[in-house]
Amino acid sequence: MxxxxxxxxxxxxxxxxxxxxxxxxxxxxxxxxxxDPVERLPLEISSEIFLQCPFEHDGLGQMGQSKPQMAPLLLLQICRAWTNIASYTPALWARVHMDRPRANILQVWLQRARNHALAVSLRRTLSLDLALVLRRHSEQLTNLYLRLAECNMTHLISDDASWPGLRTFRIGLQFDDEYDKYHRGRLPLAPLRALLCRSESHRIGFGGSLDMGRQ
Incomplete structure (x- = not known):
């Protein structure tokens, strides 16, 4: 052969x-x-069961994780019935925390939330593409938490984004050893590690211990 x-x-x-x-x-x-008994339940009941699934905690409380082993993405992997239930339960997608976020994933996530008020937590980066996604959903955003290594806030400023419902806005600058080595001597306020500004409806913070809201 x-x-x-x-x-x-x-x-x-x-x-x-x-x-x-x-x-x-x-x-x-x-x-x-x-x-699966869940599939035989009315959608309202099965959706409520899914909403009782434990979520991770982040700066804005309980947040949905963008990791496949965490809810709500975990619910999409069980069977087709669970995927349908999770996809048509907007409240599951109304809160999200993403470490190293990607704009296309964030866009799909927030679309699944439909008209729900949104709480979004992003870490490490805020690219222009990510900012555009946030601006598209600015009318729904009530809580926004950014903990970033570098931050260009001009990405979020636009005439088409009014942020009318924003109640909590936190910004944290996260410095690691590698970042400090690269930027040492370039920051005019290098010793500054925290700045927190408070108003009645907004909170803006830079990670650390200095609290300007108490001054």
């Missing part, structure tokens, strides 16, 4: 294995649906 014939046979068997794996997954999903 020639090597080419063996390779062709291996390819054929590999394709058959792949097809069997697809069939197994489809059958498993069907079995999960038959066994």
């Amino acid at each position: 020639y090597v080419e014939e063996l390779e062709a046979r291996i390819d054929k068997l590999a394709n058959e294995i792949k097809e069997l794996q697809h069939q197994k997954c489809a059958t498993q999903r069907q079995l999960n649906a038959l066994r």
